[in-house]
Amino acid sequence: MSYAERVLEYYNNPRNAGTLDKNSQHVGTGLVHVSEYVDVVRFQVEVNPVTHVIRDARFKTFGCGSAIACSSIATEWIKGKTIEEAFRLDHMEIVEALSLPPSKIHSAILTEDAVRAAINDYRTKNGMEPAVEEYDEEPADYYDERD
């Protein structure tokens, strides 16, 4: 199988790979994995405590090239967004932006989970309630339709 141009581009030149200070009050860290796929994503956000705008984001990912590309593109997207806006990041936007095939959707879902986990880590660190996932309008069995 060959990869879409944009996946290769993000894989070859990953944006915002790296580490933020986990112990900083302004940094939220999400570390998620799917054992089935053996993908591991660590996502970090650094948030302006007054405006709640994400001023920096970093990732490190163990997984296939698509998983790396998903994490990397998400760091670009959420920078400059408020934590509320960033929390609404939809994995299908990543899927479309990178032209991922159905078999790689799990990579985008993992990134979405990691972003949310990072934001909620920041929220709990700063005395806020964790944000809750909004009800997904997609039918639960949409994989079957697209596969």
Next chain:
Amino acid sequence: MLQLPVYLDNNATTPLDPRVLETMLPFFTQHFGNASSRHHAYGWAAEAAVDLAREQVAALIGADPKEIIFTSGATEADNLALKGVFEMYADKGNHIITTEVEHKAVLDTCKHLEKLGASVTYLKVNREGMIDLKELESAITAKTILVAVMYANNEIGSVNPIREISAIAKRHGVLMMSDITQAAGKIPVDVNKDGIDLAAFSAHKLYGTKGIGALYIRRKSPRVKVTAQMDGGGHERGMRSGTLNVPAIAGFGKACELALHEMEEEGKRLGAMRDKLENALLQLEETYVNGSRAHRLPHVSNISFRYVEGEALLMGFGKEVALSSGSACTSASPEPSYVLKALGLGDDLAHSSLRFGLGRFTTEEEIDYTINAVTATVNKLREISPLWEMFKEGVDMNAIEWSHD
């Protein structure tokens, strides 16, 4: 000039040797006859080519030419052997013994036979990819008709103790079949010394063309019979009907002849290059060779690079080096290699593995190039691997607090 990508996937298929192509060419346009046409010179020329090839193919494995049945490849030969024996020996029993790490051509055929009433024992293998001979012996029952164990594994290259295995089968009056696809032409295979009764192999793994293979069927002590799976004109002594693919067969014969003469020299050369590659890559931290290093084909190395994923690795140097990964993260239900899992590797290591398969045309320069390309990509991916960072910081991976699970 180095041609990119460097081809190191010779276990999947080999390029055609130019000497083989030269042998094949006249049989397309000049000597194009049907080998079954008995009444004219075109047919005779084709038949003569097939006769010669049958001798050459037989010679590679120490067989008699009459014991060679041409098929479309090893998959068909495996099918013919397993299904043919199952049907032919139904009176004796329905039990087949094989291993968990056979090629899918054997495993899936066994699964099919199970639906038709076969009882199949899949022997487990150890870390080296080897079965327990005592376990094999105790699995044999009065109903056992066949033991099918591959000569050498396609993913890790480990070579089985075929003589010991066939001795056990023989002691119990059970037929011994071996898929010799990866071994034939690479290491000495002798059906008599090795005690093999049926052997399946293919030309395109030994620098012949795709679409041609053979099944060896023993004719003496014991005389083995199989039920044909293809009915028709009664070609190949009735065991495999279908007009013979004369150019491919002529090439198969030539490929076997070349392999027989060059195997020893080639094995030494490839073994030295493989070891150079392997030793260089093992300089990287947290890398492991999968399977047996002692009992292995000279041109194969399967290595796990912990904390980086195999498919990501391939993406990194895919334009520079062509090889295959034990990871299959491409399907809707991704699974790592069943062979590596059978060795006892965890999902992480199984997903982190690459198979290097050197071949007749591999050069020293290509090996040097590969060492650099793989090393650079492993290092690059580890830089962005959270697991590698944790490993370097001495984090106990089992005590990680996941944000969700």
